[in-house]
Amino acid sequence: MAEATLTDRAPAQIRRGYWRDVWLRLRRNRLATAGLAYVILLVLVALFAPRVLHTDPIVQDLEASKQPPSLQHPFGTDLYGRDIFARVVHGTRIALIVGSIATLVAIAIGVTLGGIAGFFGGWIDHLTIFFYSVVATFPGLLFILALTNALPPAGEPRLSKVYLAIGLSSWVGMCRLTRNLFRSFREQEYVLAARALGAGPLRIVFVHMVPNMMGFIVVALAGGFAGAIAAEAGISFLGFGVTPPNPSWGVMVSEGRSYLQSCWWMIVCPGVATLLAVFSFNLLADGLRDAVDPRHETL
């Protein structure tokens, strides 16, 4: 919940302490803080756990097939005797790589296109609207799958195709938002002042306008992570994303499905990992939305 007192300050102070205020407001939201804590844990696991953990996530050990969770294998083993704990840990890395690159691609395209459209208006604006209308009209999942199919090198499954496809298909929301924001920014005094002082379009956009929407970008970043992780797991589950034996959570869920009755750990562990990751990024996004814009009513 946002406190009114934090916002009732002189503009100069707000400018100086904006991110500090955001942080204070975010910290007061316990669920969002929990989400942030889990996100930090995930990042640490993705960065360091594969180095600390010496179990290989891909090497098969058919003798140890389908073992339930034990001290040696905390999450049990799968059909090929691979340690599921190691696979879930390495899967964190895949999920975060996909999440970060896909989201950055989407935000970069969205902010650039939307910024150009909103700033210049005219036929550029119409062209951009046409562009994002086409992408928005394309059935979402089919667009991702079509892109994974089309990206080079043809026929070879690559992680880069997965994150590029997700990124290239999820910029519409950001583009629309940036366009509308920039159209309203354009009319404001500070832009007029900058223009009167002789600032060029690039300077106005990047020095004056983009910082004004950093709050939205941060929210989109957290939300984009959640969406991209879910999308990667989803398309990998359908068999179009990360391919076996690579330890993507979606692949693991898909492999574990046949053994739902006898070996629950094969599906529960990667499933819960996906769920918690998406959930905590969403909590963080929701908390950030309230924190960056105190007027926004919490959902």
Add this chain to the structure above:
Amino acid sequence: MNAYLSYTIRRLVLTVPILWGVFTVTFILFFIVPGDPARLIMGQHRDPAMQAAMQKQWGLDQPKHVQYWGFLKKMVVLDFGRSFTTKREVTQSILQRLPATAVLGLPSLTLGLLLGVAAGLWSAMRANRAVDNTIRFVTFSLVSIPFFLLAICLQWLFGQHLRILPISGYINGPWGWLHLVLPVFAMTLGSFAGLTRLTRTAVLEVLTEDYIRTAKAKGLPELVVVVRHALRNAMIPLVTNLSVSVAGALTGAFFVEAVFAWPGIGLLAVDAINNRDFPVIMGTVMFGAVLFVIADIVGDLLTACVDPRVALK
């Protein structure tokens, strides 16, 4: 009525370039990329003579722009040609699969809407109390859970653990309609969660308006105030977002159909991409696009209908 008609016609005309854009993007994504569908379909048993014959049969040996115009001309009259793999007419296959998807989508959207509006309303009336917090937590979790996981959870709980419902396959036999329960349930949960959150926000916003205070001040019971006065205006964003709900249901259908082996359009599209069956891919993409466009126009028309402040332009 005249205003609605001319608005609809104008919107439909504006839709044409967008559908053309979707067609062109699909064509580029599947036809400009290397990899010959004929070769892919033959798989291991490759025979150059047969491959050439197949290419000729489907016109794949012609220059790309000739193929593009050929496809575009036929698509205008809703003819997508024949499937590369099953040799059936694409339009026929889609129409044949349509009931299976509709029988999942329509009930789940309706149920999701009814339950979502009710839950959102209840949640807003008890804002920040236990009921509200519970509803928000549940819907937030539902929005966060990837759709295929939700479907698998339901399949396991009701089909394999409790053993009260069939876990997959299409309606058949006297108790066949039971096959519908789990997929519809899964899809309902999906649309329910989003619509509950939307309703709650909208109602909370409306509840601060002056006319609500007036209604309360003249002594109307809370339920009457909320249902008769607040809900009417809170419905506007729900109606405007119709296309978003339909698009969400369509994406949900892909996963639900895959998990429950449901022979609908989602499964048709997924199989087609697997086989690089270009005519079918184009057919299903255009089907989804047209559905989205229609939902968008209907949503805007309904918005103008329920909100006199909105002028159709």
